[in-house]
Amino acid sequence: MTTDALNVFGKPLTACSFDPLTGYFRDGCCNTREDDTGSHVICARMTAEFLQFSLSRGNDLISARPEYRFHGLKAGDRWCLCAMRWKEAFDAGVAPPVVLSSTHMKALEYVTLEQLQSCEFTP
Template sequence: MPERNVLGEKLATCNTDPRTGFNRDGCCGTHPNDRGRHELCAVMTEEFLSFSKEHGNDLVTPRPELDFPGLDPGDRWCLCLGRWVEALETTRARHLPETTVPPVVLEATNEAVLDSVNLETLESHSYDA
């Protein structure tokens, strides 16, 4: 049975260049071994990449040994759900620029995230292509 997105439709591909997802198949699918929950498709912003690096997760520097190319602003990436929630909560608490919370590609975000973030919140941060 195909995985569904937060809109209840078939899960769309997040990105294939760079290839993302826990399985590096381009999709933000669920996987029993994925403790980071790479289920949310987000569009990277300069502010988020800086925020993430400051909080111990450098998403800019390539790590070939982990099949990680390094990200640039504008790249779509299956982001750890916890990191996105952390950016959201920190942005609200410290009044950081809204672009610190990377926009969400709803069609490519797994419905599994709805156990942690409501659809209204995701929609308020949705990416408009």
């Protein structure tokens, strides 16, 4: 999928992850469109704490789901998260680190740049 999508800095969106393959379109990027009702636009590096938080909220990102070609996530994996789930985790103090260059500018409709920057992933 080719895209002119921009990240939170107004620059071209960079890939989030190809292994595991992420994104609403499974193109490695946090691209989106109107039918992406979850707005999978925040590229985050998973932590064990966040994965457990998500599981406690009814969204199991840990268990494999072969029928969806989903192998399950582990700490250290990068994944395009739903903006509202990331915000919920942020408010609870367990937001995973964010890869800003790979986070779609649509994320700014849900959270502030300052909130994202406070959780910036720095390798």
